[in-house]
Amino acid sequence: ELEMPAFIATKVSQYSCQRKTTLDNYNKKFTDAFEVMAENYEFKENEIFCLEFLRAASLLKSLPFSVTRMKDIQGLPCMGDQVRDIIEEIIEEGESSRVKEVLNDERYKAFKQFTSVFGVGVKTSEKWYRMGLRTVEEVKADKTLKLSKMQKAGFLYYEDLVSCVSKAEADAVSLIVKNTVCSFLPDALVTITGGFRRGKNIGHDIDFLITNPGPREDDELLHKVIDLWKKQGLLLYCDIIESTFVKEQLPSRKVDAMDHFQKCFAILKLYQPRVDNSTCNTSKKLGMAEVKDWKAIRVDLVITPFEQYAYALLGWTGSRQFGRDLRRYAAHERKMILDNHALYDRRKRIFLKSGSEEEIFAHLGLDYVQPWERNA
Ligand code: TTP
Ligand code: MN
Ligand code: MN
Ligand code: MN
Structure with a gap:
């Protein structure tokens, strides 16, 4: 674990594709809290706030030290007001009242259960919630519901599928x-x-x-x-x-x-x-x-x-947040469009071919990030 001053000398990028994020997370108590907030905003289909918390979580995951004072996050990108408030609460109280509120929220708890079923997303959860349903058990017991083939399998193998x-x-x-x-x-x-x-x-x-x-x-x-x-x-x-x-x-x-x-x-x-x-x-x-x-x-x-294999490999290796930032970086910093099939240079109006992930990073002018450093 690095000391804060040694680290601060290097500027941290707002893009996770310019950071290294291994599975060692020195800020789990903050990132877990942000992920709860992000998920709650996802359930409310508030994409902007959801992404704000996901980006903040991802940034703290990449830090080589634990944040213990507000000073530690000074100058870091992705630290908006909502995010700072929660960090401050956690530093001072050991936990965040806003996160606790979400964890106890009836709608959040119901959506959390519903979306844990294979084939059930936010839209279906919304429908079930409006019908007054609150738990997986209640959904299972309701024989009037029309389930998709996917959802039927989701309920049939529920116990196995929720266990990792x-x-x-x-x-x-x-x-x-x-x-x-x-x-x-x-x-x-x-x-x-x-x-x-x-x-x-x-x-x-x-x-x-x-x-x-x-x-x-x-x-x-x-x-x-x-x-x-x-x-x-x-x-x-x-x-x-x-x-x-x-x-x-x-x-x-x-x-x-x-x-x-x-x-x-x-x-x-x-x-x-x-x-x-x-x-x-x-x-x-x-x-x-x-x-x-x-x-x-x-x-x-x-x-x-x-x-297209290299592009597919890069996209399917994730993490989801790492992929989002790669595409955002390509668009905003390089005028290129990246997806799981190809990379297109809008200035030169050509597709850039790649036989390996290394070549894709090189086309984007990025230092290579190893798969195990993509846990953003
Ligand atoms: P997931 O399997 O959803 O996620 P994961 O393997 O990172 O984590 P988990 O342990 O929960 O399974 O998806 C893997 C990656 O593939 C993810 O970064 C996003 C990407 N992906 C696509 O590119 N296209 C798709 O259609 C899907 C479903 C995923
Ligand atoms: Mn998958
Ligand atoms: Mn997976
Ligand atoms: Mn997943």
Whole structure:
């Protein structure tokens, strides 16, 4: 942990893509508080305030020291009045009354529960809240509600899905994905992305990028993989989204736009051989309910053309805030448009090709930031 004065000499950028943010967070009590505030504003669809708190959280995560006095944040970007008020409260009282208020708020608590269900977002939560529903149990019990296929799966596997995915589970699923993909396309490249690529040891899902180096493209690959898992009884849910990519089209300028890759949001059945303890054997002998020997795991599979692979890797590695800042930096500092498919230089009116993440940073005039330093 660095001392404050040694650190202050270097100017901190307002963009997280110009900072290094590892998983060591010296300011967790502040960043947890900001994330609650941001989430509450997200539930209220106040994007401006939501982003203000997310940016502040992200900035404090990148500091190599713990903030203990208001002086410590002097001269730092992303520290607006709302943010400073909460920092001050936490420094003085050990906690923030505004954050406590949110944590006790009926609407926040209900939305927090609803959005923890796979397939349920702010819009659905709003609807359920207006109907007077407050808990996941109440939603489950209400048989008049029309649930989407995704939400039905979300409730069916709720307990498994809210319990986080471990690194060991990610490695096990990774083997399954690689083996299945390579049984159809031996040269395919399968890469774990998302939080696990940033070095996290838990996640809410496991993200994979799949590409085929060389000329051959196989639009059927994803369908073949999914069909095989279905046949093997490993697929609990899947929603395949076909590619909507249009060549020559300029990258999307929207900060949180979905990309156009063929992809699949799935739930896989991961078998977990249990330690052979006597209780299990007894229950089997007695014909009691079998002990569940699997866990439902959320898996995202994304198929990318090889020439877009570096852009897809950068986008899907995240963090979400790191990606937002990369695109904001490209637009505002370089007059370029970046998305998960390409980088477009608006001054030169050309697409900039990249075969690696390093090349994308170089095109943007940024120092390279390692995946484990992107936990913004
Ligand atoms: P997530 O899986 O949502 O997030 P994560 O892996 O960082 O964290 P968690 O442990 O909660 O799973 O998304 C991974 C990254 O992919 C994220 O930075 C945003 C990006 N992403 C896209 O680029 N396009 C998309 O359509 C989605 C869903 C995510
Ligand atoms: Mn993820
Ligand atoms: Mn997530
Ligand atoms: Mn994901």
